[in-house]
Amino acid sequence: MAGESFDVDYVARLAHIELDDGEKAEFGRQLGNILAYMEKLKSLDVDGVEPTMHGHGRVNAFREDVVKPSMARDAALANAPERTDDEFRLPKIVEDA
Amino acid sequence: MDIARFTVASALKALDAGEVSSRELTQGVIDAIDAKDAEIGAYLTFDRESALRQADEADAARAAGKRGALLGVPVAIKDLINVAGQPCTCASKILEGYVSPYDATVSARLRSAGAIFAGRVNMDEFAMGSSTENSAFKTTRNPHDTSRVPGGSSGGSAAAVAGGMAICALGTDTGGSIRQPASFCGIVGFKPTYGRVSRYGVTAFASSLDQVGPMTRDVTDAALLMNVLAGCDEHDGTTADVPVPDFAAALDGASLKGVRIGLPKEYFVDGTDPQVSSIVRSAIDRCAAAGAELVEVSLPHTEYAMAVYYIVAPAEASANLARFDGVRYGHRTGKPEDVYSLYAKSRAEGFGAEVKRRIILGTYVLSSGYYDAYYGRAQKVRTLIRRDFEDAFTKVDALLTPVAPTPAFKVGELQDPLSMYLNDLFTIPASLAGLPAISVPAGKTAEGLPVGVQFIGAPFADAKVLSCAKAFEAA
Numbered sequence: 001m002a003g004e005s006f007d008v009d010y011v012a013r014l015a016h017i018e019l020d021d022g023e024k025a026e027f028g029r030q031l032g033n034i035l036a037y038m039e040k041l042k043s044l045d046v047d048g049v050e051p052t053m054h055g056h057g058r059v060n061a062f063r064e065d066v067v068k069p070s071m072a073r074d075a076a077l078a079n080a081p082e083r084t085d086d087e088f089r090l091p092k093i094v095e096d097a
Numbered sequence: 098m099d100i101a102r103f104t105v106a107s108a109l110k111a112l113d114a115g116e117v118s119s120r121e122l123t124q125g126v127i128d129a130i131d132a133k134d135a136e137i138g139a140y141l142t143f144d145r146e147s148a149l150r151q152a153d154e155a156d157a158a159r160a161a162g163k164r165g166a167l168l169g170v171p172v173a174i175k176d177l178i179n180v181a182g183q184p185c186t187c188a189s190k191i192l193e194g195y196v197s198p199y200d201a202t203v204s205a206r207l208r209s210a211g212a213i214f215a216g217r218v219n220m221d222e223f224a225m226g227s228s229t230e231n232s233a234f235k236t237t238r239n240p241h242d243t244s245r246v247p248g249g250s251s252g253g254s255a256a257a258v259a260g261g262m263a264i265c266a267l268g269t270d271t272g273g274s275i276r277q278p279a280s281f282c283g284i285v286g287f288k289p290t291y292g293r294v295s296r297y298g299v300t301a302f303a304s305s306l307d308q309v310g311p312m313t314r315d316v317t318d319a320a321l322l323m324n325v326l327a328g329c330d331e332h333d334g335t336t337a338d339v340p341v342p343d344f345a346a347a348l349d350g351a352s353l354k355g356v357r358i359g360l361p362k363e364y365f366v367d368g369t370d371p372q373v374s375s376i377v378r379s380a381i382d383r384c385a386a387a388g389a390e391l392v393e394v395s396l397p398h399t400e401y402a403m404a405v406y407y408i409v410a411p412a413e414a415s416a417n418l419a420r421f422d423g424v425r426y427g428h429r430t431g432k433p434e435d436v437y438s439l440y441a442k443s444r445a446e447g448f449g450a451e452v453k454r455r456i457i458l459g460t461y462v463l464s465s466g467y468y469d470a471y472y473g474r475a476q477k478v479r480t481l482i483r484r485d486f487e488d489a490f491t492k493v494d495a496l497l498t499p500v501a502p503t504p505a506f507k508v509g510e511l512q513d514p515l516s517m518y519l520n521d522l523f524t525i526p527a528s529l530a531g532l533p534a535i536s537v538p539a540g541k542t543a544e545g546l547p548v549g550v551q552f553i554g555a556p557f558a559d560a561k562v563l564s565c566a567k568a569f570e571a572a
Binding site: 006008011012013014015016017018019023027030031033034035037038040041042044046049050051052053054055056061063071075076078079080081082088090091093 | 194195196198199290291292305306308331334335337398400401403404405407408415419422423424425426427428429433435436437438439440441442444445448450453454456457458460461464470471473474475476477478479480481483513514515518528529530531556
């Protein structure tokens with residue numbers, strides 16, 4: 001069922017990944033099969049069951065709110081595709097007025 | 098210097114006795130790589146200069162009377178664990194050329210213990226895969242049969258150790274990525290309890306499942322590495338503030354006598370390769386002969402684990418991998434038309450097929466209208482799976498199961514994603530429940546392919562799991 005309804009275009013756009021036509025056809029078919037496999041979960045009664053979000057029961061981890069040294073600016077910028085002296089450089093994204 | 102004959106324990110002993118230097122061990126790793134790695138393809142990079150410099154420093158420290166838990170021992174590192182100044186590509190084109198600006202906590206711990214680490218080993222891209230065929234850079238081969246895969250995603254780690262090109266390695270395990278390659282390559286692979294080892298600086302795949310662990314020639318070495326790796330970390334709020342035992346000392350007098358070993362009936366079903374079944378059966382006999390009390394148990398929700406995993410893990414991955422957008426690091430497209438295409442083209446050009454597939458699957462199961470039906474439901478079924486284990490551990494001390502339904506398969510054999518996913522059938526449930534689990538060699542098929550068995554323990558019973566595996570190894 002899911003194979004027919006899986007809108008790969010829409011989901012790829014949400015995921016910020018441009019797909020070519022070949023990928024769209026292939027992923028649409030493969031993900032349809034995978035989702036069909038997931039259908040088996042619908043046969044279980046999970047009413048009133050608490051969700052598990054982590055590998056153990058810990059909920060919150062607190063620490064003192066103290067300023068500590070962090071990564072130097074140059075180190076943080078070292079892997080930038082493009083940079084100025086102290087900033088990441090990006091293409092202009094706002095139109096001129 | 099043939100490093101294939103060294104374990105971590107024997108290397109430390111030889112170093113202490115002055116029979117070998119760290120420089121000789123490290124040169125041994127380099128020579129083995131030169132001799133074998135063109136065929137195996139375990140390493141992505143190896144910085145010889147840095148390795149030998151670290152080795153000389155370790156030798157000098159030792160000569161000055163210093164000691165460390167791993168002083169002078171070379172360790173191979175899976176290419177998603179950050180080491181300051183070294184590449185960390187996650188076997189992805191999107192991180193080609195990336196140089197880590199900082200140490201992961203596990204790297205810092207290895208550094209304090211005096212380990213030598215300069216080699217980065219191959220993996221499935223972003224740890225997504227079960228064969229290491231999803232690496233963007235090379236295919237790693239199984240040292241026992243080079244027409245076959247080493248397993249994955251920590252296939253480079255397993256092949257380096259099994260191929261005599263590393264004494265030990267670090268891997269990571271999200272749904273079986275330490276245990277399955279350990280089984281395929283005939284080595285020991287241990288996934289600690291979730292929260293036992295810090296994930297800080299380990300590139301995240303699925304944050305509620307990922308754990309770093311040792312891949313070694315024997316169980317003692319796994320325990321020696323755990324002594325260095327384990328512990329609460331202020332940089333990782335999911336590490337558990339629980340006492341850390343001396344894992345190596347806990348192996349003293351390891352015995353299966355009177356230990357209640359559970360055999361979950363859902364793991365002994367049709368569909369497993371007959372030779373694997375027979376090796377696992379004889380492993381069970383070995384445990385019985387060593388005095389273990391065998392108890393049949395049931396984990397009734399096992400059949401749902403794979404569906405849960407392939408919802409939860411891609412969902413978390415889709416969020417974690419959103420950071421790769423061509424802005425701050427990693428590949429940026431040369432032809433952005435607007436801000437959306439900067440992201441969408443950079444990611445399209447940088448990620449491989451399996452990573453795209455999982456991000457899209459994860460995005461879908463989290464998207465409006467589908468969240469409750471997939472992700473919400475999967476998290477509830479995850480609770481049922483965890484409860485199955487809780488019930489079982491009221492009756493037994495550990496569980497014994499197969500690691501994977503087959504021995505190592507051929508390179509290129511599994512083309513369909515779903516059939517590749519089915520390889521993780523027996524390793525995924527313990528991951529979902531956050532449990533410690535180990536793959537330990539149990540035998541070989543008629544073709545000479547190694548097969549491991551898995552011991553699974555209760556949360557934070559890591560020492561118990563290691564001790565069962567140690568006693569089994571010796572039985």
